[in-house]
Amino acid sequence: MSEAPSVFIHCVFFRETLDPKLVEAASAAASTLPDRSQAESELLRQLMAARDITEAQKKGDVNNLGYVSNKGMLMGWIFNETVMFLSADALSPSCDIAKALVFNFIRTSAHNATVIFSARPTLWDMDFANQLSLSTNQTPRNGLEEMIQWTKEGKMWQYPVNNEKHLEEGFARQGPVRHFMELVVAGLEHISWFRDYFHQKEEVPQGVTQIHEKDSWIQLPNLSQK
């Protein structure tokens, strides 16, 4: 399978209404990329974001939106690093602008250029995007660039590390972990009692040590006499 540039460009598609066919098609598109399941979840997340964008645009909330125009015609929106084309025309204009903009993105060093086409990208488009990315030099020059690349590929956690990433949806409510935590918390509530108890019992170990020392003290003179 020819390796699609998962680091550089994710090719997604988008239609004006989000329907079940879209979801199915997203999984089909994702299957053409190397890391399938990750790409699929990413695609679906971005589709939802795209739907939110159009709703925001309908409401007139355009604070986070830049726009892309060609020949004075509004062709798409830029949201953070994602470019979306809402042109209904399935053929050349959107795809070619996308290609030109993809290369622009490469130039202006926005690594993660996610370009959403208004029609399904054909195999030729993906091949072109692949060739574009391969014509530039992608090897990392130092460890930091390598870490950036790996973070985008999903091999590394994001930095700064989020310790509670797996805790976001809620932590343990039942089971042995909860039970253990309850025990620990209960112990912590009575910690002063434990402190007093050990203070009281301090003489006992000291007494034992003194007896031992006396024993040995008695034995030593015996040895020296021999």
Place this chain on the structure above:
Amino acid sequence: MFTRVSVCVLHFLLFSFQDPTAHPYHFQDDPYLSPRTSSEFRLYSLSQESGRSAAKFFVNSNPKFFTTDFAEPHIPCLMPETVSLLLEETSEEALKERISLRKVTAAVDMYDQLLQTGTAVSMETTHELLDLICLYCDRDPVQEGGQQEVRRRKGRFRRASDQLRFTWKENCNAERIFNLLPERDTQCYSALIRGMVKHGAYAKAFSVYTDMLNNRVTADVHIFNALMAAAPDLRDKYNERWDLITELLNQMRQQKVQPNLLTFNGVLKALRRCGFLAKTQALYTLNEMKAMGIAPSLASFDHVLAVFSKTGKRGVRFQYTETSPAQSLCLDNKDLDLGYKVQSLVEQGENWRLLGDSYQQSVYYGRFFNLLCMMEHIDVVLKWYRRLIPSLYYPNPQGLKDLLQALDTDSRLDMLPTIWKDIRSLGHDNKSDLVEELLTLMARDRHSPEVQEAFAACALDVKSAFGADRGRPSLEWSSSSLSHITCLLLRANKTPQAWEMLQLFKSKNRVPDEGLLDDFLSACSGAVSPDKAVELVQLSAAFGLPATPRLAKRTLAEFNV
């Protein structure tokens, strides 16, 4: 909201460290293990890539050994790829699955089965199938390594195809399926023509296009772009090529197909092969693009620069340029300021990535360094030398000769021993013309005693480079190299070593020249060793030199023999 991968902190750290002289990161950080020449660099990169591919291949072909998943959260790309087909029955769904997994032969088989059972296949799926077969030239795609090094083996052709070049076969599955279709629309023709052009069947592509016109099917922009790319290969004369292209453009207009950026880039690219016609037509093309509101891309500028670089016309304005041809343009024009501008662009941000793979990078830096050697003061040249070499550029012998020239021009010949060390470590110490040049420069004039001392030490080191058997073609002694080394040794009063050199003359059947023997005599008289002087005269006689009588007379005069 969607969670975007955040690399801000890493980016910030990255831009705080910029060290162009750093050791290449992807190799082991050990002086013994790091590449010292460009060929070693390529070898090590290739071996790294092939190691990676081998590991990936092994993981994917034996998934049962790699089932343990340590990573939390799960990292899909490190696990074996499970690309087995799920759907086995003969259906359009199964066909679509095979297409999406890019299994060409399986898809063709499934399609044939569907035809046999009489099931209709939707037009959309047929289009996708045709696209698949045409793109991969009727073969299952091979998993390719990611880096350019793997593919650019020769590096001779700058525009070599990135994928393995397959040639289109007569009556391959694509054509067969195409001919079996009850009706063929634009997209079917498009797939076929694009595939034919991609895989070298240019004439066929044009004949399919003619069929298409005869069947009154309109073309799309992709068809025209493909035909434009194929046009220069179908005609030999410049004006015929250009005529073909204008013909295509006219037909585009007649069929009301809008050209796009790729169309114009295709025209410009074809113009590179249209000789004298190129310059005017390229400018017209650029104007057309502006009129249509299509912004030229980097590729457009690359083509235009290539068209103009022969005569070095600088009427072209560029914001960002393809760097290597730009640098060659500066070289042709001897325009140093422009060269610096280009270099500063390269150093900005991520632009260095545009330099491409290691071969193109070496071409670019080679030209830049050449420009510097020609135009700049030696101190600046040396500053750039230390900066670029060897972290970014392994100079070839020509580059080093340029450097030697620059040293000579600015009278910094005292740097020669240091440069010789670099020549050795770069592995160019077996290039005879380079070594001869070095020796000539060292031996040409007399210098201060310290410099002579350094030159003599260097000369001894150069001597050891001759005839050394290190498993690669080594240097052969010539009379000039022997003479120069001997002369340098004499000047630093290293007489014993100089005598050894004379023996070498004999064993290699080379004749020393008279000036050298005169110098020897002078050295002998300085050391007051009459026997040596006699030996010298005997040697001269053995060589049959015409100067022998004169030397004999001199010996008699200066020594008590």
